[in-house]
Amino acid sequence: MDTTDETKRAEAVLGEPRVTSAFPPRDTAVGGYLEPIRAGGTVLWRTGPGGGPEVVLIRRPDRDDWTLPKGKLKNGEHLITGAVREVWEETGLTPVLGRRLPPQRYLKDGWPKQVEWWAxxxxxxxxxxxxxxxxxxxxVEWVPLEDALVRLTYDxxxxxxxxxxxxxxxxxxVVLLRHLSAGEKRAWRDNDLLRPLDETGRADALALPxxxxxxxxPRVVSSGAARCTESxxxxxxxxxxxxxxxxxFTVRGTGRGESAEFDVEAAREAFEGVLSEGRPxxxxxxxxxxxxxxxxALTRLDAPVSQQLxxxxxxxxxxxxxxGGALAGVERHGIRG
Incomplete structure (x- = not known):
């Protein structure tokens, strides 16, 4: 293949360079990145009198629109608590989060906005x-789901x-929490089961509720180690x-320099029992x-297994x-967001 043919082939394969993004295309910041505005909201639902689902819609007078309750997160606010706060402020109802829904991404006054959603x-x-x-x-109104699809202003x-x-x-x-910060094991001279949370861990424990x-x-099932129960x-x-x-669920170690002791099969069997009981x-x-x-959990629910567990x-x-026992969603968070 001569040089001319190679050039033509490269042009056909590569084409004109363009930016691929989850957000709609825009004319500015080509090839770059704009930090999206973060927001959270919920599809707040209940079973209506006829047996079908109803959802909450809100009307904003300044925009003359009907939309779902949502709002922007405050600086440093946790995504979960921010979504709950915004929905409560806009509806007067406190949402109890269910499964996570796919996020929505769109431009707001030319700037990307990303809204995280939950049922x-x-x-x-x-x-x-x-x-x-x-x-x-x-x-603020409860609206039958089919009617809500028609009344909503935005696609x-x-x-x-x-x-x-x-x-x-x-x-x-089912929430699977790794215990909060408990300092370095090497600095603890007593039985490792008694190692307590450190200052950071205690502060995070107060934020956890x-x-x-x-x-x-949700009910609480914990390892017997102090750092877990204190969390x-x-x-x-x-x-x-x-x-x-x-x-x-307890990892045991009796002193400095000794390896941790735990029974993986017993832990998996106990966790299977938690999943089978069907309780938060x-x-x-x-x-x-x-x-x-x-x-x-993922294997039992016939779901793909992530490489980062x-x-x-x-x-x-x-x-x-x-x-019915099927996987409806998986999400991961830190206590600090």
Whole structure:
């Protein structure tokens, strides 16, 4: 092949260079990156009088539109708590997060915006709306799902409802938490089961109730190690949820220089039991066991297994399970966002 032919082939394969993005194309920052505005919202749903789903829509008078409740995160705000706060401010209803929905990306005044979405149910048992109209939102209504698809002003909101309709509405969460910061094991001279949280870990333990509270009031099953039970103690007290310790989730080490002891098969069997019971649950355990437990969950739910199953201290997986036992979603977060 001569040089001319090689040039023509390269031009045909490469073509004119262009930027590929999840956001719509724009005329500025070609080939670059614009940090998106981050926002969070929920498809707040309940079963209507006719047995079908109803969802909450809000009307914004300044834009004369009907949309789903959502809003921008404050600087440094956790994605989960920010989404809950925004929905509560716009509807007067506290959402209990269910499965995560695909994010929506679009341009807002020429700048990319990314909205994270969850399915959610109202914490209030009947979902009755008691909201006073204001300058930002002058109407909040429960609307049958099919009617909502017609009433919504924006196509990207319709896509969110389509994503909601495409999956199970009723799910329960299993939260798998790696214990919070407990300092260096090498500096601890007593039995490792007694090693407590350090200052950072204690601060994060106080922040944990708001984050876990976004998923309702999941029960607590913990390793028997002090650093695990201390991680969940503030949540257990504030949510008034008893804590049960599980030996199979406990990594034991009796002193400095001794290797950790744990039983992977016993831990996986215990975690399978948690999944089988079908109840919202938070499990706190150790870094050595996290990958094994996530692999057990994903394999049992007939889902692909990620190559990155481990967690840093103070991070957690949320496995959303449908009522019939199928996987409905997986998300990962840190306590600090």
């Amino acid at each position: 959610a149910t109202p914490a209030e048992s009947d979902g009755a709306i008691d909201y006073k109209p204001n300058e930002e939102v002058d109407a 990207h909101d319709v896509q969110v409802l389509d994503n909601f309709r495409a999956g199970p509405a009723e799910t329960f969460p 708001r984050v876990l509270g976004a998923y309702g009031r 969940l103690l503030p949540y257990s007290v504030e949510a008034d949820v008893p804590m049960r310790t599980e030996r199979a 649950t938070v499990v706190c355990t150790h870094g050595e066991l996290i990958p094994h437990l996530m692999r057990e 481990g967690l840093r201290k103070g991070s957690f997986w949320v496995v959303h399970v449908a009522a």
